[in-house]
Amino acid sequence: MKKNIVIPAILAIWVIIVLVIASMVETKRDEKLNITTSFYPMYVATLNITDGVEDVEVTNLTKGTTSCLHEYSLTTEEMVSLVDSDALVINGAGMEGFLSNVISNYSNLEIIDSSKGIELIEMECHHNHNHEGEEEEHNSHIFVSVSNYIRQIENITEGLVRIDSKNAEVYLNNSREYIKELEELKKEIENTIKSLPNKNIVTFHESFDYFAHEFGLNVVTKIEKEHGEAASASEIVHIVKEIKEHNVKCIVVEAGYNVNIAATVAKEAGVKIYELNPVTSGKNNKDEYIKIMRENLEVIKEALK
Template sequence: MNKYYIRLLIAIVIGIFMFSSCGKSPETASTNNPKQFTIVTSFYPMYVSAINVAKDIPGVRVVNMTEPQTGCLHDYQLSPSDLKTLESADVFVVNGAGMETFIDKAVGQMPSLKVIEASKGIELIKNSSDGEENPHVWVSITDAIKQVKNMSEQLALVNPDNSDKYNKNGEDYIKKLEALRDKMHKELDSIKNRDIVTFHESFPYFAKEFNLNIVSVIEREPGSEPSAGEIADTIEKIKKAKVKALFAEPQYSKKAAESIASQTGAKVYTLDPIVTGSQDGDIDGYIKKMEQNLKSLVEALKI
């Protein structure tokens, strides 16, 4: 064998040795670059709580399955892109209480998907119109706190490597929510006028939290205009109770509320059920919107 081939053989052997020594096996690469843990949330209010609970935890990301302007998911249908998002999830955080009616279908297609139901253990209120359980529990700050506690505890179990961080973040966010609740009670508890008319059945938990009396609801079903009979019934109730404030929602047209207001002398204000938000994932989105609700309520009820 001539010298050229000997040198070539030596170079190949050295190259193989260096590659096997310096290159990372899949196991080593996995150890040094741990797989990202992905939390998928169903819609905006769950997303805001989850980004607070998972705040600044390396390797953990939170993805909202739906667009932040989607709103409530009562009749939501899963899309192919939703299923693709869920396929990447290590855990799926939902409100529960009947909000995500598609959940059985999702779990059926992905039986290994871990689901955290944030409203688990919360006492539910039944709608006066149909007797069904109302899922809008997060609109009560007290129940939102319970949801955050559920999230942090369950995420700590599912992702034990970060259990201390989830629990610490959850405790920090709960303190902020408790301060918000105290602030709102301080400003609202002394107001004598407690009668309100809301746009949808989104506020029974909020009303219970702050001892408000919902005299009537303008639209029982979001997106469905009230009938002439329903409007007439609402007008009668408003006049009888001498209600001065109607609360529309920023996600829907104020047309029906303004029509009723013109016939009763009541004034239209805004209450946000916090089902939609900005694209930037503002970590204080819930608190800011609730502070706007406080401002609206104080203005409306002190007249």
């Protein structure tokens, strides 16, 4: 019965090896104020507000190009960085559903909800849903509207000032300057879109609702009524009809999304597809929001001329 010892011995050695490796891993700790942001637009916003502050470290929780957080699940490393941080900046309005568990478990984590005071657009519910206890009743892509984004900057600044009062002056200054730039951006977009002859568009899903609402674009219909839900055959026919009826010239999709169905619709209706970025992914650079919005504006000019 030699085997009786061999297998448990191998398993024990394996466990010991893993434990030894584990004990050699050290997580770095520092005296800085660690601020975690839930996703890209919050990251860019917080980078702007904390610009030039030495002892603050801003980390984006969801790296990579996840454009929406609906299907996100945290890795152990992300979980640790979250538990280690002093404050968490979230978009709010139901965007961070995947964090609800975490947030309720770690109540000592300071949450800065940037959606405070922003008027939300209700989701178009064409099914009878049972929304009890669910968070996604509203469209959560508030940051795609520049005015809302400015409001979010104000909320985040307020939160940061509360947590880290010794740097309050810098935060307020940064925020003021950034908002000034954003106001300019807003005016530019407003003027450009006002001069366009045809304001009817079809979008892929709900991410551009706030943008369209702010700048007077008319979203005739959406290809995906609900996130992740493919349009059925009859819906495609309906969309094509609406496109023709309203003289829509373009379908606006989100960069990085699978747009097969949009392509089918576009071909059927004889219109073109244009890609916009709802500022959910980009470089880790504080000027990125404004840059991406300008690029979007160029695309819209081209699409609606």
